Amino acid sequence: MLRNTHEYYGVVAQSLHWAIVGLVAVQVVLGVTGADLPLGMERLITLSWHKSLGMTILALMAMRLAWRLANPVPRLPPQIPRLEQQLAHSTHWLLYGLLLAMPLAGWINSSASNLTVSWFGVFTFPDLVETDKALATGAKALHKAMAWLLISVVALHGLAALRHHFILKDSVLLRMLPWGRRAPGDKS
Amino acid sequence: MKSRDALLFLLLPAYSVVAGAECWKPDPSPSKVVFVASQAGAPFEGSFRSFSGCICLDPANPETGNMEINIDTAAVDTGIPEFDDALRGADFFDTARWPTARFTSTAIKSTGEGKYSVRGQFTLRDITREIEVPFSMTPAQAGGMQISGQTVIKRLDYNIGLGEWRDTRWVGDEVTLRFTVALTQDDGKGVGATAPTP
Numbered sequence: 001m002l003r004n005t006h007e008y009y010g011v012v013a014q015s016l017h018w019a020i021v022g023l024v025a026v027q028v029v030l031g032v033t034g035a036d037l038p039l040g041m042e043r044l045i046t047l048s049w050h051k052s053l054g055m056t057i058l059a060l061m062a063m064r065l066a067w068r069l070a071n072p073v074p075r076l077p078p079q080i081p082r083l084e085q086q087l088a089h090s091t092h093w094l095l096y097g098l099l100l101a102m103p104l105a106g107w108i109n110s111s112a113s114n115l116t117v118s119w120f121g122v123f124t125f126p127d128l129v130e131t132d133k134a135l136a137t138g139a140k141a142l143h144k145a146m147a148w149l150l151i152s153v154v155a156l157h158g159l160a161a162l163r164h165h166f167i168l169k170d171s172v173l174l175r176m177l178p179w180g181r182r183a184p185g186d187k188s
Numbered sequence: 189m190k191s192r193d194a195l196l197f198l199l200l201p202a203y204s205v206v207a208g209a210e211c212w213k214p215d216p217s218p219s220k221v222v223f224v225a226s227q228a229g230a231p232f233e234g235s236f237r238s239f240s241g242c243i244c245l246d247p248a249n250p251e252t253g254n255m256e257i258n259i260d261t262a263a264v265d266t267g268i269p270e271f272d273d274a275l276r277g278a279d280f281f282d283t284a285r286w287p288t289a290r291f292t293s294t295a296i297k298s299t300g301e302g303k304y305s306v307r308g309q310f311t312l313r314d315i316t317r318e319i320e321v322p323f324s325m326t327p328a329q330a331g332g333m334q335i336s337g338q339t340v341i342k343r344l345d346y347n348i349g350l351g352e353w354r355d356t357r358w359v360g361d362e363v364t365l366r367f368t369v370a371l372t373q374d375d376g377k378g379v380g381a382t383a384p385t386p
Contacts, residue, residue: 039274041352041359048228048358114232114267121229131267 004071008175013071016064017176020099023057024154031147051110052120058103065096077170091157098150104128105143112136209246209253212333212371214239219369221259225343226360234275238263242374243335245296245325250304253296259289261312279350286313294318302326312346321365328370338366 003010009017030050037043076085110117111127112135118124129135164172174180221236238260245253262283264275276283293308303324310319323337342361343349353359 039270041355044227044358051228114234114271115227116230116232118228118230124230133268136268 004074006072006075007171008074008180010071011178012067013064014176014178016060016067020057020060020064023053023060024099024150027053027057028147028151035144048118051106051117054103054106055117055119055125057099058107061096061099061103065100068096074175076172079170080172088160091153091160094153095150095157098146098153102143102146102150105139105146109136109139109143112139209244209249211242211244211374212335213243213374214241215332215370215372217370218330220367221369222366224364224366226362228358229360232266234264234266234271236260236263237265243325243371244374245304247298247302247325250296250298253293255291255293255296255306255308257291260287261289262287279353280348282313291319291321310341312348315346317341317345323367325371330370332373333371334368335371336368338364340364 002012004013030046034043034046034050107117108128111129112132114131116124116127161173164170221239223234225232236259241257243255261281262276264272266272275281290311291308293306295307297305299305305320305322307320309316319339321337321339323335325333325335328334340362343363344361
């Protein structure tokens with residue numbers, strides 16, 4: 001149940017997947033809001049939450065990567081064309097890459113901006129680089145560019161899952177749903 | 189008393205050399221005057237690139253010593269121009285109205301070999317409070333002396349952070365002031381130090 005099988009994602013993989021979906025949704029709102037605020041308490045609070053949640057995502061993604069490598073990956077239904085299977089796998093790895101790289105770019109931006117990252121005020125993370133205005137600007141631009149790429153890839157990923165569920169009527173989405181195991185209509 | 193004599197009398201305490209005490213002034217380049225505040229529970233560090241002062245201290249009779257330190261608040265340097273501008277603004281140092289933070293000693297005592305504690309009046313913006321600063325003063329390897337120490341103040345005691353910045357949940361009240369300053373013999377011509385702009 002905890003571990004993946006060749007047919008379904010286990011509880012751990014599903015929990016990590018959906019927790020990160022929720023956190024990323026909040027992050028988009030906080031990040032887009034915070035980026036346009038003038039220097040002030042509201043920006044400090046918004047971006048402090050953004051940083052704490054971003055570091056949480058980084059930690060969860062590290063666990064997720066380890067879990068993925070230590071578990072079987074459910075097979076895609078064999079009727080899916082080879083090209084689509086490859087596209088699906090590329091998309092998944094691109095999501096992993098972005099979800100790991102984005103917090104790191106944000107962390108570098110924060111360190112280079114002389115703003116040490118704290119985790120909800122409980123503890124602080126070490127600064128990755130010295131204060132450097134130019135580096136901060138570059139890291140922030142990269143962070144933003146990756147944000148728009150992430151939103152695009154997530155849209156592709158989500159629409160593909162819905163296509164599998166409602167048009168192709170296969171088990172691809174159900175594999176990632178807690179109630180998927182008992183759902184009817186599994187054609188895989 | 190003639191008015192010229194009165195003026196000399198007023199100036200005398202700042203430049204007087206107490207018997208047995210040597211007077212020193214800061215040497216800018218190797219020195220550091222740092223503040224460590226906090227944002228969102230993480231330290232936020234900056235420094236002041238320009239300061240001056242005069243320290244007269246006889247290790248055998250520290251109680252006869254005195255010191256005055258002037259910090260140019262507009263020389264605040266956090267490495268990020270946006271923050272420096274905000275700190276120079278009306279909500280923080282308001283450097284246009286109060287360009288100098290000043291410490292003037294009232295009493296110095298010995299607390300051990302090369303260790304001292306100085307009490308004095310510390311002025312930030314238009315508020316003056318008495319603070320005590322433990323410090324050490326030891327011969328520097330490169331010649332001259334080195335003085336270093338630190339103390340903690342509460343920024344709101346001095347109205348640093350007005351308006352929304354008074355909220356201490358996200359910007360802590362406590363600020364550590366830390367200094368490591370190289371001293372050279374005072375030539376008696378008055379003192380000044382401005383670190384080169386990095």
